Amino acid sequence: MITFAIGLSIVLLIVILFLLFRIGTLASIFRGSSQRAVGTTKVSNKVNSVLLLLFLLIGGAAFFWSFADSWDTMNQPLASVHGEWTDELFWITMVVIGIVFVLTQILLFWYSYKYQHQDNKRAYYYPHNNKIEIIWTMIPAIVMALLVFYGWKTWTNITSAAPEDSVVIEVMGKQFNWMVRYPGADGKLGEAHVSYVDAVNEMGVNFSDPNSMDDFMPREIHVPKGKPVLLKIRSRDVIHSVFMPHFRLKMDAVPGMPTKFWFVPTKTTAEMQNETGNSSFNYELACTEICGQGHFAMRFLVVVDEEDEFEEWVASQKPFSEEHPDLLAKFTLDSQKQLVLENKSEKAEEVKKEL
Known part of the structure; x- marks a missing residue:
């Protein structure tokens, strides 16, 4: 509370000083004293330029501190093969744009200080230079093209066809929970339809x-650890999003448009508990698409x-059909009715042909 009060006092003091400078400038203008106005403007320019440099230094220090302080939260432990590709792509991109960001911010604030208004200085008129235009257009274009190509290559690897021996799991999102289905001994998921x-x-x-x-x-x-896992993803109502952060896995669940994602886990839950030092650690499936009032509840243990x-x-798992024999x-009764209807339809067609 004391720290907050001190910070607030400093901010108010800066605001008051700024207002005093502005009042002095306006008063001198009303009095018709251009010399007073110019002098006040010089002081104001000097103060503003220094404050901009301070903002660069203090803001930059706060930025790097917050980055370092949040490092462990941002970088969740990695537990999949393709997650290494994703992280590598992310950090290469971050380094490139981070260097550009830092350099441009330093130049922006330094130029604001160096080229502050002075009565005895005039800006040099420099309208155009083809060589400079080509350089600062081509370099970003080449860098961006390389990043896009690398990203496309990584995404192609991640979304390639799953191996034939993959463990298949169907994941369905609905407001507001997840449901999953595994194939039994036959290794094949049965048909499903919203009807x-x-x-x-x-x-x-x-x-x-029968499947x-x-x-x-x-x-x-x-x-299972070390084996490919294929998620067949769908939604029953609105758009949801399958997100497993430790596997660097994210794919939308879209109604009417099945999606998929495959990955290879590299660390068991027990190994991750030992690595993090957290005996209650668990992987989870969360929804990252705001899908309604109960969005927060869409979490599933992995x-x-x-x-x-x-x-x-x-x-040890029991088939759903055995748990719900009714x-x-x-479905058996419905199938029989459907068979009767099909037989009637076939007979009707035969009668039409005879006629």
Whole structure:
């Protein structure tokens, strides 16, 4: 509180000094004293130029301090293969634009001080120079082209086709939670469609599809360390966004437009707990698209296991169709009705042909 009061007092003092200079200038103008106005302007220019230099020094120091203080928060521990590519691209870009930013800010504030108004100085008229124009146009263009090419190459690697032996997980976002589905022993996810959604079958799985019979829907995501994992992403209502910061993974969940993202985890949850010194550490899936009033609640636990532990966990899961046999019976009845309708339609077509 004391520090805040001192800071506020300093700010008020600066404002008062500025107002006094302005009042003096205006008073001299009303009195018709141009000499007084010029003198006051000189002092004002000097003060302003010095204040700009102070702002550069103090603001620059505060910027670097805040950067260093937030370093651990900004740089979450890395736990995926492609995350190394993402981080490398990010920091190369940051270094390039950071150097340009620092240099331009130093020149901006230094020139404001050096070229402050003086009565005995006149600005040199320098309207055009083709050589300089070409230099400061070509250098940024080349640097930006290299950064774009490097980014395109990295993005191409990240979004390439997933390996055939990938662990497939379907992730569906809805207001306001995530749901996931794994294929069973057959390794194939059953068909799903919004028309099948109800209070029990929230993911809209078609249990008439044989591939759906062994699919299971756990309350947390488990993935094996060192194996590729393919996320098949969709949304049931509005746009959501799948975000797993430690894997450098982010992909929007768009209604009506399935998306996907694959990655390879490199550290188990237990290893990350040891690395961070936090025994309660957990990976998580969060939503980074503001999707409504309950957006904050869209968090889902992610566990990275050793491969044998992951296989044990998969074996312990119970298919959704076994947990909800009534739902399965409903789909069987619907399938029978559909078959009857199809038979009737075929017979009607045959009668039409005969006629």
